[in-house]
Amino acid sequence: AQTVTQSQPEMSVQEAETVTLSCTYDTSESDYYLFWYKQPPSRQMILVIRQEAYKQQNATENRFSVNFQKAAKSFSLKISDSQLGDAAMYFCAYRDYSGNTPLVFGKGTRLSVIA
Amino acid sequence: KAGVTQTPRYLIKTRGQQVTLSCSPISGHRSVSWYQQTPGQGLQFLFEYFSETQRNKGNFPGRFSGRQFSNSRSEMNVSTLELGDSALYLCASSLRSSGDVYTQYFGPGTRLLVL
Numbered sequence: 001a002q003t004v005t006q007s008q009p010e011m012s013v014q015e016a017e018t019v020t021l022s023c024t025y026d027t028s029e030s031d032y033y034l035f036w037y038k039q040p041p042s043r044q045m046i047l048v049i050r051q052e053a054y055k056q057q058n059a060t061e062n063r064f065s066v067n068f069q070k071a072a073k074s075f076s077l078k079i080s081d082s083q084l085g086d087a088a089m090y091f092c093a094y095r096d097y098s099g100n101t102p103l104v105f106g107k108g109t110r111l112s113v114i115a
Numbered sequence: 116k117a118g119v120t121q122t123p124r125y126l127i128k129t130r131g132q133q134v135t136l137s138c139s140p141i142s143g144h145r146s147v148s149w150y151q152q153t154p155g156q157g158l159q160f161l162f163e164y165f166s167e168t169q170r171n172k173g174n175f176p177g178r179f180s181g182r183q184f185s186n187s188r189s190e191m192n193v194s195t196l197e198l199g200d201s202a203l204y205l206c207a208s209s210l211r212s213s214g215d216v217y218t219q220y221f222g223p224g225t226r227l228l229v230l
Binding site: 033035037042043044045046047050091095099100101102103104105107108 | 148157158160163170171173203205207211217218219220221222223224226
């Protein structure tokens with residue numbers, strides 16, 4: 001079964017600085033998707049960024065970018081110019097291309113942003 | 116486009132009662148998934164429906180059931196509530212359940228408290 005591991009339960013970053021959240025996953029599939037979701041105190045789960053495994057280019061969305069290392073099964077999220085509104089739980093998630101298995105989440109990393 | 120909506124947002128029940136939660140997906144989305152989120156267990160997958168058919172099911176007892184209607188709206192039901200069922204229940208919708216159009220968008224959740 002696929003698993004997703006987030007080894008950093010908590011992290012903090014100074015406002016305007018850069019922080020990287022780690023995620024590793026285990027799968028025997030070659031085609032799959034990886035996601036980062038953000039869950040602020042409001043509890044609404046918000047999609048931050050998505051990466052297709054067949055794409056070698058790392059996805060970026062404004063201040064958010066990923067470092068996707070397929071061979072190492074690593075998918076880290078970099079947040080640049082951190083803002084107070086970035087404080088939230090961040091979840092890494094995996095799903096294979098076929099959709100035969102559900103979205104698998106890591107346990108999350110709580111990010112604090114210090115003013 | 117309106118996002119995923121869930122009703123009710125908050126619910127208080129007593130042990131032994133049953134509860135029905137509702138989820139309306141983003142217009143045009145045909146796949147709906149349900150998750151249970153608790154501090155101890157994190158995000159756990161309940162089930163996924165696509166075109167009124169259950170596509171995947173998580174490891175939950177039979178007290179948890181769901182269905183999807185022809186308009187893609189979905190309901191989940193929990194019978195004989197237990198204290199441990201207290202959780203945030205999240206619904207997510209996607210255009211399809213596999214392939215390139217699979218990205219899940221989440222609703223705000225229903226917070227259930229069982230007394």
